[in-house]
Amino acid sequence: MNKLGIPGQIVPLAIIGVVVIAAFIAARMLFVPDTFGEYGHYRASAVEEIASQEIVYAGHEACNDCHDDIFETKQESKHRDVSCEACHGPAADHIEAPDEFTPTAPRGRGYCPLCHGYNPSRPSGFPQILPKTHNPGKACMTCHDPHSPVLPHAPEDCSACHRDIANVKQVSHHATLSCRTCHDVPDEHLIQPKFVRAEKPANRERCGQCHDRDSDSPREIPRINIETHGERNLCWECHYPHYPEVGK
Amino acid sequence: MIDNNNKPVNRRGFLGSCSRFIAAGLGAISVFKFGGSLWGQENGQYNPAEHNYAMGIDVHKCIGCGRCADACKRENDVTREPYYFRTWVERYVIPSEGETVVDSPNGGIDGFPETVDKNDVLRTFFVPKLCNHCSNPPCVQVCPVGATFASRDGVVLVDEKYCVGCRYCIQACPYGARYFHPESKTADKCTFCYHRITKGLPPACVEVCPTHARVFGEIGQLSSPLRRFVRFNDLTVLKPWLNTKPKVYYAGADGEVR
Amino acid sequence: MENLVTTMAGNFGGITGYIYPNEYELHWQLLIVIYPYLTGLVAGAFILASLERLFRVNELQPVYRLSLLTALSFMIVAPLPLLAHLGHPERSFEMFLTPHVQSAMAMFGFVYGWYLMVVLLLEIWLDYRRDIVLFGREKKGISKYFYKFLSLGFSDISDKSLLFDDKLGRFITIIGIPSAFLLHGYVGFIFGSVKANPWWGSVLMPIVFLFSAIVSGIALMILVYMVSSLFRWKQMKMACLNKLAEFLIYAMIVDFSLELLDFIHRLYQSEESISILSDMISSRLFVSLIVTQILLGTILPLVSLISARFGKFPDELKRMLYFIAAILVQVGIFSTRWNVVIGGQLFSKSLRGLTFYKIELFGLEGLLITIALLILPLVILYVLVKVLPPWSDVVADQTQSQTQPN
Structure with missing residues (x-):
């Protein structure tokens, strides 16, 4: 015991205790982030940091500024609720620098079925097709804008x-032809x-209107040279025009 | 379940009213200043205390295209591997007999291949999932350091620079809405696209949803589209018995959804 | 990380039913299995020491100091698996700076700090103070100054002073028991309070954790006492071993009853989660729960302990049975921790599917680190025993009179 009547072992223990507590308080004063606890138990500046994240999807209003013609067409159509970037992908870069970044356009057959491919789980009434049999090989855009x-x-x-022929033809490449x-x-x-x-076409020029290499039909239509292709046969003797196969 | 004062419980509610009071008194002082960028709000100022965000999901409108999940990953730079999602779409197939089958291949981003026998299906539908931004968030409760929190505008956020990566919040979330970011080594989750909504833009998933199956807004604001949504639909929330008080409201969600 | 993902990608067959996409990765792995295992050993060993001191169970006197040192060495290692498992260990100090009072985990730092500094270190210091002062006088060279340092500059070992040591030590033991309960009960609470997880969310969890901690701690002390006696070529005190075995039996019966109660309660309440949990128990957890935890880890050691303690066997055979039972109990308690931590993550919170866990060999959460962390406390214990010999026969008769005061 010392003069104060405190047992001696208390003294070093008390010193250690005080040092630990002081170090703890000092650390709290030094290291707790400035804005911590401003609005709650968190770093208030974190909210600003999160809010400053870069925007990737510009939003359909932004597209309207330049592409107002397309925008207005779309606004009148069944796709009025479909945002531009739902198909064209994120476009904030394009808006900042229109020439450097061009948004993509899904022109193939892979994209539209994400919404319009038949799936029993989709709500009934939503327009759906079976991609396997719906004009195989043909881009959706050919028939649908x-x-x-x-x-x-x-x-x-x-x-x-001729219902049987019409049924086949309407899912073929020739669907839109009368x-x-x-x-x-x-x-x-x-x-x-x-x-x-x-009558069936009696000559090759009938098909050549669209399929001859010199024809001025749309680009995506397959071309041949009708002078040399298939020798003396008529086109329909080898191809079935109501359900033409591509590239065969 | 839904009321206009659907502010997070206890302390936050108090803080909210305090901050509203302060905001009214010191109107000129604003916490946030966003530069006059292309998307900047009219007055260039944003006051979180004036907002309380929520989302509505109309299950009947969801076509399972997965654009939301895709856009979310692009907008927020989420790892594209199929184990990290801030939002994803589930497909429910309830057969006439037997167990309900649920799947979500790659979160629905690549579509849903047909896997079931159509003749046996009783009901089937898609359900988008995301963080519910609960008013009584269990993830916030368990965070040991205050790295995840409910912001004053009712969004549950993660402070990437403060998270210690203990993953307790991931365990505490009943909805599987959180994941461990493999690069930042911190917990990560949906922010309602906080960087967009504070500038007046909708979250990316809402922006690209082609059928308006997702509705974003504020219940407290009469003009908000969400107000109309909660006014005219029968709503449920996920796992209501856990008393997490979610702020993602589902219209037309089947009892099988959990 | 990549390794993990590819392991998982290669094992998609291991997933049955539907799990939420973010659940492919198990977030708490081996390190979190050994964390409650280690703190359980700490709490158990300390509670055993307290029994001797508070209730004067004199038979246990040979393991009193050994228990304290064992508790300390496991205590030092206990936070390491937690630290290694963090995504940002360098930020762990935030738990002290801005502890979130609503978070069970945030209290870890404080419970741990309190228990280590105020209870364990203090009690050991008070108990060893006389020896430390004597070593400081007798030893030569560096170790002399080391012991001087350990004495914290206070060298009064008069009877009056030693009496105060004992009084204070007794007081600390009284605080220490609820603290030990707190230390491990709260680990149980970390799991038991997760309402999102039906496997964890149970009010019994802290109590089950506590009793399994006592079980593991006593079994550990049986092992440590037997092994240390063998190494020192000393005769084990059969009375001490019998007493340890007795306490172990009581603790195991309480522990097993609580676990059974939990099990029956779940089964009888038959809530929404029961079907996925039954699936999990009968497939993923069959070996670790039914075989290792219940059969090998509880029933078999219980039978062998009871028969050895109350049967008429030669001491040699009794010791053998105690030893085997103690090892089996360790295996069983480790399985208990495994079944809680890993089991709670093997089923989806959608309650529609099961996932799997594949132990990695390398890496921070791997098997090698885990084994190292399980061996490390034994190494620390070896050093501690060298520095502060717990044997009553080392500092001769004086020790004897000091540990049995009044």
């Missing part, structure tokens, strides 16, 4: 009698179909 999608109505002028593009149909055929026949 994504900015103003309307269901392309395959011409059905002859389908009252029967009369290729067939000469006399008016009399509609009255007396057995006696007055609608």
Whole structure:
């Protein structure tokens, strides 16, 4: 015991205790971040840091500033709720530097089925197709304008009698063509179909209107040289025009 | 379940009212200043105390395209491996007999391959999932250092520079909404795209949702689209018995959803 | 990380049903299994020492100091697995700077600090103070100054002073028991309070943790006492071993009853989670729960302990049975920790699927580090025993009179 009547072992212990507590208080004063506890038990400046993250998706309003024509078309269409960047991808870069960054456009067949491919789990009534049989090989854009999608109505002028052909044709590359593009149909055929026949093309030039290498039809249509291709056969002797196969 | 004063419980509610009072008194002082960028708000100022964000999800409208999950990863630079999602889409298939089948291949980003026999299906639908930004968040409760917190505008955030990476919050989240970021070595989660909403833009997932299955806004504001959503739908939240008081409201969610 | 992901990618067959996408990775792995295992040993060993001191269970006198040193050496290692598992160990001090009072985990630093500094170190210092002062007088060279340093500059070993040591030590023991309960009960609370996880979220969790801690601590002391006696070529005191075995039996019966109660309660309440948990027990946890924890880790050692303690066997055989039982109990308690920590993450919180856990060999959360962390406390204990010999026969008869005061 010392003079104060405190047992001696208390003294070193008390000193250690005081040092530890003092070090703890000092550390708290020194190292706790400045803005900690300003609004709650967190670093208030963290909120600002999180808010300053870079924006990647610019938002459809931003697209409207330059592409107002497309925007307005889309606004009138079934895709009015589909944001531009839902298909074209994030475009904030494009808005900052329009020439350096160009957003992508999904032109193939892979993208649209993400929404429109048949899936029983989708809400009923939502327009869906079976990608395997729906005009295989053909880009969706050929028939559907994504900015103003309307269901392309395959011409059905002859389908009252030729339903089987119409069914095949409407999911083929030739879906949008009228029967009369290729067939000469006399008016009399509609009255007396057995006696007055609608003829198949009698020459190769009929197909050549679109498929000849010199034709001025849209680019994506496959081309051949009708002078040399297939020798003396008519086109439909090898190809089935109601369900043409590509590249074969 | 839903009321206009759906502020987080106890301390936060008190803080909220305090800060509103201060904001009213010292109107000129603002905490945030966002530069006059392209997306800057009209007055260039944002006061978190004036907001309380929430989200509505209409299960009947979701087509399972997965654009939300994809956009989220792009917007927030989330690792593209299929084990890290701030939001994802689940497919529920309830057969006429037997167990409900749920899947979410790559969060739904690459679509949902047909896997079930269509003839046996009783009900089937998609359910987008994300952080529920609970008013009573268990993740915030367990964080030992205050690295995850509910902001004054009702968004549960993670302070990437303060998180010690103990992963207790990941364990405490009943919704699997948190993950451990493999690069920052901290917990990470949906922020409601805090950097967008504070500038008046919707979260990326809401921006790209083609069917308006996701509605973002504030219940407390009459003009907000979310106000209309909660007014005209029968709503549920996920796992309500845990009393986490989620702020992501589901319309048309089946009892099988959990 | 990459390693982990590829391991998982190669094992997708291991996942059954649906798990949330973010659940592919197990967030708490081996290191978090050994953390409650280590703190359990600390709490158990300390509670055993306290029994001797408070309730004057004289048979246990040979293991009193040994228990304190064992508790200290495991205590020093206990935070290491936690630290190694953190994504940012360098930020761990934030738990002291800005502890979140609502978080069970934030209290770790304080509970740990309190227990280490105020309880364990202080009690050991008071208990050894006389020896330290004597060593400081007898030894030569550096070790002389080392012991002088340990005495904290206070060298009064008069009877009056030693009496105060004893009084204060007794007081600290009284504080120490609830502190030890707190230390491990709170580890149980970390798991038991997670309402998101039906496997963890149970009010019994802290109590089960506590009793399994006592079980593991007593079993550890049986092992340490037997091994240390063998190495020192000393005769073990059969009375001491019998007493240890007795306490171990009581603790195990309470522990096992609590676990059974928890199990039956879950089964009877049959809540939403019961079907996925049953699936998990019958597939993923069958070996570690049914075989290792219950059969090998509880029933078998219990039978052998009871028969050895109360049966009429020669001492040689009794010792053998105690030793085997103590090892089996360690295996069982380790499985208990495994089943809690890993088991709680093997099922999805969607309650629709099970995932799997594959132990990595290398890496921070790997098997090698884990083994190292389990061996490290034994190394520390070896050093501690060299520095502060706990044997009553080293500092002759004086020690005897000091540990049995009044």
